[in-house]
Amino acid sequence: MAAASKDKLVRLVYDALQAASCPLVEGLYLQDTDSMLQLLCTPSQHRTDILAWICSSINPHFATSKSMSQRSKDSDAVTKEMALLGQELMLCKAGDLDLIRGDASPYRQLQFLEELLTLVPGCRKSAGHKMDAEMLLSEVFSAENLPHLSQMLEPTFNPWPAHIKALHKGTKSSHKTSREEAADVAALLKETQSALEQLQSECDFLKEAQSPDVFSPSSLRVTACDLQQLMATFSHVYETDLRAYCSRDPPSLSTETAVFQRVHQLLLDCNTELDMLNEVSEASASMGEEVNMLQTQPRYWRRGEKHSLPDQLAELTRRSKDFLSLMATTSDHHHE
Structure with missing residues (x-):
């Protein structure tokens, strides 16, 4: 053997x-x-x-x-x-x-x-x-496949069935009719597509929505101005129509812009923190994939073959235990 x-x-x-x-x-x-x-x-x-x-x-x-x-x-x-x-x-x-x-x-x-x-x-x-x-x-070239090999070298083709022959030997007029039908179908599809495109151009709700603008200080300023105008209009209506029914002073809007700057800065800080959290999540997922690959994929050579990290650690642990056991046995014999 x-x-x-x-x-x-x-x-x-x-x-x-x-x-x-x-x-x-x-x-x-x-x-x-x-x-x-x-x-x-x-x-x-x-x-x-x-x-x-x-x-x-x-x-x-x-x-x-x-x-x-x-x-x-x-x-x-x-x-x-x-x-x-x-x-x-x-x-x-x-x-x-x-x-x-x-x-x-x-x-x-x-x-x-x-x-x-x-x-x-x-x-x-x-x-x-x-x-x-x-x-x-x-x-x-095995013995059991020799008949199949002979069949491949000298192939035979059985005659077509009768209904296949009838379709194959159709008249030229039938071919012409099929071509005409195909042309009619193509014209109908083109006309339908044109009608759909016209309908889409006439209907605003079928158009694709545009992407919203990025938040900026100018947009916040415009919003604040609109709010101030609304408050001014409300104050005018309050003075003329509602003063007799309420003893409170009308609400006032401060003209200082520091509050809007602070709101804008807080929003920017919030966006930055969200971006950081997103990057941390992606880094954590990537690290998890790397650890999984390290645990499962063979990367380390041992005796001409690649093994995974757990296999390598198990082998090192076994060899360490064998070595310690051998040292203990040798020490016992030495004391005896």
């Missing part, structure tokens, strides 16, 4: 390299798994170059680093640099130099290469398209 799994894994890694258009495997055309295993899991300069190409595809700055420029002079520096990149990707430790050199077990090397290749842009997508095409061809 382990050998079969290893053969499947080595083919998967080799196909992923070809799908990613790795220049170091072009033209090899390896068919058996032993040759693929020899290429990918045996220490050699070719294998080191393939691993360096994968690291450069994941991190473009890796290709321009000092260690890469001195590859021929100091191969250990390149090995340590690739191990550090693997540690940053949480795929290995900085001290796993045997894994980088190719001295580790083949299965562990293949797993490491597979996880690295999943981070190469376009690698998984290209391999997926290739696999989809192969599955489609296998499905089309």
Whole structure:
């Protein structure tokens, strides 16, 4: 079972390299798994170059680093640099130099290469398209679909029913009548539209209401003047007609404008406060969406896959508990 799994894994890694258009495997055309295993899991300069190409595809700055420029002079520096990149990707430790050199077990090397290749842009997508095409061809040329394929290659068309033939072989006069009817309908629609437009122009209540003007000090001043005129008219009527029935003095309107300025300022402050409350509401909704996305969408890498923040915290909590339990067990054995 382990050998079969290893053969499947080595083919998967080799196909992923070809799908990613790795220049170091072009033209090899390896068919058996032993040759693929020899290429990918045996220490050699070719294998080191393939691993360096994968690291450069994941991190473009890796290709321009000092260690890469001195590859021929100091191969250990390149090995340590690739191990550090693997540690940053949480795929290995900085001290796993045997894994980088190719001295580790083949299965562990293949797993490491597979996880690295999943981070190469376009690698998984290209391999997926290739696999989809192969599955489609296998499905089309399967034994149960061969009759359908033959039918598609030599299609047959049954004769039309009698009533369809009668409609298809209609006289030219009928076609002419249909065209005339269509023209009459179009003329009627145009006439109806003209009548509706004329009716709308004659009716004021069908017109669209104009947007109200923005509040301004001038409008408040006009309103105050109208109020003063109304009060003056009322005072005149009061003096001439109502004075005999009431002993009070007529109401007076102050000529000072400070009260209108204060009202206008209060209205402006109210509008500003409403705008601030609206912005706070929008910011709160946006923050809620961001928190929801942070809780639900996978954004953090772990072992070649993205996970959400709660999953990452749960994993860190589990690992912390395991570590504390291990430390407690070690301490108990030490005291014994």
